[in-house]
Amino acid sequence: MNNRIKLLTVATLAVAFAIPGFAAKDPGQVDFGTMPSAAGRQFVEVNLQPNLISLAAKIVSKQEPQVAELLRNIKHVRVNVVGLDDTNRGTVDQKMQAVRADLESRGWSPVVTVRDEGGENVNVHIKTGENDVIQGLVVTVIGNDNEAVFVNIVGEINPDQIAEIANRFDIEPLKKIRIEQGE
Amino acid sequence: MSAPSRHRVWPWILAILGTICLLPVVIVATHIGLSSEARVLRDELKTATGSTWSTRVQLSSGPLLIPAARAVVSFCNVDEDARSALAAVRSASVGVYEIDEAGDSPGLGAGLASLDARLGRNGWERLITVIDNKENVVVYTKAGGNWDSKVRVCIGVVTGRELVVVSATVRPEALMPLIDKHLQQAKHRL
Numbered sequence: 007m008n009n010r011i012k013l014l015t016v017a018t019l020a021v022a023f024a025i026p027g028f029a030a031k032d033p034g035q036v037d038f039g040t041m042p043s044a045a046g047r048q049f050v051e052v053n054l055q056p057n058l059i060s061l062a063a064k065i066v067s068k069q070e071p072q073v074a075e076l077l078r079n080i081k082h083v084r085v086n087v088v089g090l091d092d093t094n095r096g097t098v099d100q101k102m103q104a105v106r107a108d109l110e111s112r113g114w115s116p117v118v119t120v121r122d123e124g125g126e127n128v129n130v131h132i133k134t135g136e137n138d139v140i141q142g143l144v145v146t147v148i149g150n151d152n153e154a155v156f157v158n159i160v161g162e163i164n165p166d167q168i169a170e171i172a173n174r175f176d177i178e179p180l181k182k183i184r185i186e187q188g189e
Numbered sequence: 190m191s192a193p194s195r196h197r198v199w200p201w202i203l204a205i206l207g208t209i210c211l212l213p214v215v216i217v218a219t220h221i222g223l224s225s226e227a228r229v230l231r232d233e234l235k236t237a238t239g240s241t242w243s244t245r246v247q248l249s250s251g252p253l254l255i256p257a258a259r260a261v262v263s264f265c266n267v268d269e270d271a272r273s274a275l276a277a278v279r280s281a282s283v284g285v286y287e288i289d290e291a292g293d294s295p296g297l298g299a300g301l302a303s304l305d306a307r308l309g310r311n312g313w314e315r316l317i318t319v320i321d322n323k324e325n326v327v328v329y330t331k332a333g334g335n336w337d338s339k340v341r342v343c344i345g346v347v348t349g350r351e352l353v354v355v356s357a358t359v360r361p362e363a364l365m366p367l368i369d370k371h372l373q374q375a376k377h378r379l
Contacts, residue, residue, distance in 0.1 A: 040302070043298035043320060045298075046322060047321075048319075048320065048321040049298055049318065049319075049320040049321070050318065050319050050320075051315070051317070051318040052316070052317050052318075053314070053315060053316055053317075054316070055314065055316070055330070055332065057333075057335075057336040058316070058330070058336065060336070061336045061337070061340070061361055064337070064361075064365075065361075065365065065368050089321075
C-alpha cells in the first residue's frame with residue numbers, strides 16, 4: 007500500500023512538472039518551458055524574481071512612488087524574445103499555440119486578438135481573481151519581423167494599471183487595450 | 190623547571206613563523222583564482238563556444254583587495270560615483286579571456302541547459318539571457334536571501350574575440366544614493 011502511495015505521488019509530481027504551466031506556483035504564473043533558439047538569430051530571456059522586483063520598487067520609491075506601488079504588486083516577470091528562421095519557426099509556432107490553448111483551458115480570458123495581413127499574430131490573455139483583480143497576464147506575439155515574443159506578468163494587477171505596465175515594460179500590444187472593471 | 194616551559198614556546202614560534210610564510214601564498218592564491226560560480230560560468234561558456242581561449246586577466250577581490258582599494262580611493266581625488274560604487278561592492282571575481290582559435294559550436298543557446306543545471310545546484314538562477322550575433326550575455330543571481338542587504342550576481346559576456354566573467358557581491362543599500370541621484374538627473378533631463 008505504501009509503495010502504491012509513493013508511486014502515485016511520484017507519478018503525480020512527474021505529470022505536474024511535465025505539463026507547462028501546471029508546475030507554476032502562482033495562479034497567474036505560466037511556465038513557457040524551454041525556447042528553441044535559432045543559430046545566428048536573437049534570443050532574449052528575462053526572468054525577474056520577486057526579490058529583484060521589490061528591490062527595484064525600493065529604488066524608485068522616492069522618485070516615482072506610483073511606479074513603486076505598481077512594482078510592489080508584481081511578483082514575477084518573464085519575457086522571451088526568440089528570433090525565427092526555418093529551423094525553429096515550426097516548433098515556436100506550435101509552442102505558442104499550445105500555450106494559448108492551455109491558458110484558455112485553465113480559465114484565462116483572451117482580451118486581445120490581432121491577426122493582420124502583414125502576418126502579425128498577437129494574443130493577450132488575463133487571469134482574473136476575486137474583485138476583478140488581475141492575477142496574471144500573458145502576451146504572445148509572432149511578429150512579421152521574424153520574432154516571437156512571450157511575456158508573463160504575475161501579481162495583483164489593477165486593470166487601471168495595465169497602461170502603466172505597458173509603458174513601463176514597453177509591451178506594445180498592451181498599450182492598445184483597456185480592460186473595464188466588472189467585465 | 191624553566192626548560193619545559195621553553196620547549197612549550199617553540200611550537201608557538203614555529204607556528205607563527207609558518208603562518209607568516211604561508212600568508213602571502215594564501216593571499217596570492219585567493220586573489221588569482223576565480224570564485225567557484227565564476228569558474229563554472231567560464232568553463233561552460235568556453236565549452237559552449239567550442240573555441241580555445243587564453244587568459245588575459247584573472248583575479249578575485251579576496252579578503253584584502255576591496256578594503257585596500259577603498260582605503261586608497263579615500264585618499265585620492267576620485268569621482269563620487271566611483272567611490273559610491275566601490276563602497277557597494279563586498280567582493281568580486283573577474284576573468285578576461287581572449288580567443289585563440291574559433292570553434293564551430295551551435296552557439297550559447299545549446300549550452301544554457303548545462304549551465305543552468307550546474308549553477309542551479311548551488312542556488313543560482315538565470316535572470317537575463319541575450320544571445321545575438323555580436324554579443325552574448327548571461328546574468329545569474331543567487332536565489333532567495335534578503336536582497337536589501339546583499340545581492341550576488343554572476344555575469345558572463347562573450348563577444349567575438351573576448352570572454353568576460355564577473356562574479357560579485359553587492360550591498361544594494363550602498364548603491365541607493367547613487368541610483369537615486371541618477372534617477373533624479375534623468376528625470377530633470379526629461
